[in-house]
Ligand SMILES: Nc1ncnc2c1ncn2[C@@H]1O[C@H](COP(=O)(O)OP(=O)(O)OP(=O)(O)O)[C@@H](O)[C@H]1O
């Protein structure tokens with residue numbers, strides 16, 4: 001334990017914090033200091049203990065040992081209410097809002113004391129918004145909101161409680177680059193107001209852009225804290241991974257690509273009747289990676305969902321090896337070998353059963369092809385073991401319920417299962433969201449491996465550098481139309497950017 005008295009200028013001082021879950025040491029004697037008026041980034045691989053540490057500051061877990069001081073006073077944080085009284089507010093990786101309630105109702109939910117009259121409450125909320133630059137309609141219901149609006153409600157929830165210390169766990173994982181820019185402007189305003197901010201993000205350029213200092217966790221230990229101005233992406237990666245890593249993506253030459261899927265004149269409407277896809281035509285070829293670029297909401301989601309048989313189309317055709325797939329059920333489409341590796345906003349909401357272990361989740365995917373009366377768990381267990389080894393999944397075992405794995409590790413299970421199921425067409429949307437750098441590169445390698453096996457890979461992405469390095473062709477969507485279909489090796493980031501806004505049309509090559 002530290003002998004030096006706690007420093008009142010320090011918003012938070014953690015000393016020698018340890019937390020174990022059974023045999024897993026999630027936090028191992030961690031030291032962490034955060035000052036008022038600074039943004040501290042917390043960096044570390046998937047499963048390195050970031051969320052666990054933050055959950056102790058927000059009263060969800062209690063440390064096994066170690067001490068925490070807030071503004072120089074030793075404290076014991078036994079519940080989220082304690083944390084709130086100490087001025088600590090956390091915006092979680094998975095939002096905790098009530099869908100049927102309005103923004104306003106969600107913001108006051110759980111606060112004690114006299115409820116303000118709706119008019120006064122609304123004014124108070126708008127006042128807070130104005131002070132930091134947030135925008136929200138207080139009367140909008142959560143189920144009608146975009147992800148970034150939901151995040152705004154979460155931030156307002158903690159500001160309404162006058163939090164002086166804000167913790168944001170991977171707030172940018174689900175935001176577009178534009179939304180991230182807005183969020184960062186808001187965080188800077190909060191820093192100017194003297195608040196202490198801890199942000200978790202796997203994107204190194206974000207760490208370098210927004211933080212004043214960076215604390216790096218490695219396998220549950222705090223191994224270093226550096227000034228952001230004095231570091232760079234390479235040094236941070238080495239500290240985080242514990243060894244030098246190569247940050248370049250391979251692009252093997254496509255081997256004799258042949259069209260396997262043909263999309264012709266596809267028109268799809270959104271639930272509200274607006275056009276999501278407006279008569280688009282292109283093909284997907286074996287042995288190559290087709291990138292799909294576009295600002296969020298340009299039709300990417302509807303395209304993936306229509307191919308998967310989850311959304312109906314208005315007009316057009318999608319054929320796979322000459323056979324029409326529109327009108328088929330999702331199960332029929334999967335049985336043709338067309339697999340989706342969506343990474344949804346809520347990772348546990350899509351395709352994985354949180355209370356089951358990896359083996360049972362593997363079985364879920366393969367049970368349709370199962371014929372006999374008894375289920376043979378051996379292949380599923382072997383597959384789970386293989387994924388744990390290849391993707392370096394941090395888990396006590398293949399039967400541990402997936403809800404107990406860290407966010408990034410849940411995602412590795414999700415994507416690994418799709419890749420290993422031997423598809424002919426593999427459609428992945430945002431597969432590296434929430435993954436640490438090392439795991440992101442492992443996923444790129446896996447996609448390349450699929451391509452070399454002759455699989456037709458579609459990669460819906462948001463990072464233009466990655467799209468340009470990894471893909472063979474890039475299709476650009478803007479307002480549901482194709483504004484470019486280009487060779488990735490001969491196009492620039494700026495050109496793609498212009499196509500994404502519809503102000504420049506790329507060569508549409510067939
Ligand atoms: N309630 C729990 N029960 C058992 N193990 C847990 C529990 N919560 C976390 N763990 C384990 O503790 C370790 C640290 O997890 P944590 O969620 O803190 O990682 P993280 O750094 O936030 O990772 P990510 O970047 O993937 O979100 C992991 O091995 C995780 O499986």
Ligand SMILES: [Mg+2]
Nearest residue numbers: 050051406407
């Ligand atoms: Mg986490």
